[in-house]
Amino acid sequence: MSNPDDQEENRFSARAARYVRVGTNVGAVAARVASQRLLGLDSDDSKNAAALAAALGGLKGPIMKVAQLMATIPEALPPEYAEQLSQLQSQAPPMGPAFVRRRMVAELGADWAARFRSFEPQSAASASLGQVHRAVAHDGRALACKLQYPDMNSAVEADLTQLKVVFAVHARMNPAIDTGEILKEVSARLREELDYELEARHMALYALIFKDEPRIRVPELAAELSTRRLLTMTWLEGRRLLDYKAAPVEDRNTIARAMFKAWWYPFSHYGVIHGDPHLGNYTVFEEPERPANANGAGELGRPAGINLLDYGCIRTFPTQFVQGVIDLYNGLLHDRRDLVVHAYETWGFTGLSNELIDVLNIWARFIYGPLLDDRAREIAEGTTPGQYGRKEAFTVHKALKEKGPVRVPREFVFMDRAAIGLGGVFLHLRARLNYHNIFNETIEGFTLEDVSERQKAAFAAAGVPLPVVA
Numbered sequence: 001m002s003n004p005d006d007q008e009e010n011r012f013s014a015r016a017a018r019y020v021r022v023g024t025n026v027g028a029v030a031a032r033v034a035s036q037r038l039l040g041l042d043s044d045d046s047k048n049a050a051a052l053a054a055a056l057g058g059l060k061g062p063i064m065k066v067a068q069l070m071a072t073i074p075e076a077l078p079p080e081y082a083e084q085l086s087q088l089q090s091q092a093p094p095m096g097p098a099f100v101r102r103r104m105v106a107e108l109g110a111d112w113a114a115r116f117r118s119f120e121p122q123s124a125a126s127a128s129l130g131q132v133h134r135a136v137a138h139d140g141r142a143l144a145c146k147l148q149y150p151d152m153n154s155a156v157e158a159d160l161t162q163l164k165v166v167f168a169v170h171a172r173m174n175p176a177i178d179t180g181e182i183l184k185e186v187s188a189r190l191r192e193e194l195d196y197e198l199e200a201r202h203m204a205l206y207a208l209i210f211k212d213e214p215r216i217r218v219p220e221l222a223a224e225l226s227t228r229r230l231l232t233m234t235w236l237e238g239r240r241l242l243d244y245k246a247a248p249v250e251d252r253n254t255i256a257r258a259m260f261k262a263w264w265y266p267f268s269h270y271g272v273i274h275g276d277p278h279l280g281n282y283t284v285f286e287e288p289e290r291p292a293n294a295n296g297a298g299e300l301g302r303p304a305g306i307n308l309l310d311y312g313c314i315r316t317f318p319t320q321f322v323q324g325v326i327d328l329y330n331g332l333l334h335d336r337r338d339l340v341v342h343a344y345e346t347w348g349f350t351g352l353s354n355e356l357i358d359v360l361n362i363w364a365r366f367i368y369g370p371l372l373d374d375r376a377r378e379i380a381e382g383t384t385p386g387q388y389g390r391k392e393a394f395t396v397h398k399a400l401k402e403k404g405p406v407r408v409p410r411e412f413v414f415m416d417r418a419a420i421g422l423g424g425v426f427l428h429l430r431a432r433l434n435y436h437n438i439f440n441e442t443i444e445g446f447t448l449e450d451v452s453e454r455q456k457a458a459f460a461a462a463g464v465p466l467p468v469v470a
Contacts, residue, residue: 094131095149097121103147107230115225119145125280129156129193129312134235142235143222152194152229160187178407185410189275193312196231198464202311203233205462209266215258215305217285236307238283242428243300249432251303255284256431257438258306263422264442271322271455271467275414276313277421279428283307315414316459316467319452320346325415326446328364329439333372340364348409356406359399366392367419370435379426379435 095103100121104112113119116135123131130148137143149155163186167179192198200221207218219233226232244252259282266272274281286301324346331339337357344352344360352360365372370379383391400406459466 146231148229181410202314374436
């Protein structure tokens with residue numbers, strides 16, 4: 001019988017071999033597109049996109065995370081490519097119990113098991129960069145241990161190399177958007193996500209921000225059981241957000257209100273956002289008098305708020321960027337073109353003609369639409385989560401083909417992507433809220449000086465570096 005450790009070693013060695021093969025295949029797609037352009041031939045983007053997806057599909061892990069991320073940023077890739085990439089799976093092969101034990105020895109030492117009352121060797125959840133195990137501390141606390149897969153630094157760097165090739169393919173396709181800054185931003189965020197010590201500080205930051213907010217819960221760090229590649233925190237019990245899709249609208253609205261505050265309040269008051277607001281990063285906790293069964297089965301309880309579970313993709317901004325977001329909102333609300341232009345310039349857009357401003361406003365009015373509309377409504381009416389923003393993105397793409405390309409500032413990338421992700425979650429819930437009122441309550445009394453002071457104090461207390469002003 002083969003050794004389980006050897007089996008795990010072979011799986012991760014096989015992944016390294018796939019990187020070589022994938023690199024060759026991606027390069028072949030790039031060469032095909034280049035030759036088509038050189039010879040003046042009309043390229044079939046749908047076939048090239050399918051070939052690229054097939055080349056990438058042999059890998060699981062961070063490259064899939066990047067691919068799916070790019071598919072959610074409107075016009076970062078041609079629609080044919082985005083559609084193909086969005087279908088790829090994002091999860092790496094899980095580590096088995098034998099390999100998990102080796103990884104835990106590497107992080108906490110040979111006596112690691114004695115540091116827990118219990119530890120479940122089978123993962124409770126997996127993701128692109130690591131997997132989560134349930135455990136119990138000696139003081140009885142339920143714990144979540146997020147353990148990074150081995151050698152992920154090398155895997156991420158290899159994937160970013162492939163991403164450069166993908167963008168090079170895109171650059172030969174008469175793009176509407178210059179993706180140079182997008183590549184820098186995605187690379188920086190993905191490298192940050194490998195650092196679980198930074199994630200722990202971001203978690204501490206959110207705990208400070210929401211210490212007086214009963215509707216939003218943040219895990220507590222178990223620092224003595226954490227390292228740069230192992231993040232141990234309290235386990236927050238909750239139900240899946242999608243369990244509430246058929247709940248009464250009042251319950252769905254309760255969840256949506258908490259989610260809105262969890263995203264917009266940190267941004268408008270501290271200049272920080274959760275850059276990956278997808279369904280798996282939230283669970284719902286319930287009022288004590290009406291909880292769900294312990295195993296999550298049976299009648300739904302009445303939701304009391306949400307658990308924020310993941311802090312790997314946190315984006316911080318200089319306070320001037322926050323001011324730009326408020327300026328753009330007020331410019332669109334009051335038809336103040338001077339404020340709109342000032343906002344785009346504050347964000348770092350350059351060379352803006354009146355035509356380009358009009359095109360950008362199409363997308364801005366879509367993103368800000370629910371905040372400008374003073375009535376109870378769904379986040380977007382007449383659409384589905386998978387189609388959210390598609391029509392507007394197509395209109396913008398077509399216009400930028402004629403007027404652009406436009407260079408997207410890197411700070412804009414995750415702000416835009418997160419807004420789309422959050423809107424998709426609201427669509428799943430079909431919540432009906434007056435987003436205009438909720439947003440204005442959030443920014444009431446907004447001043448740049450207050451944001452700056454709050455940011456400095458909270459970031460210092462949590463040990464998070466302040467954002468660098470370009």
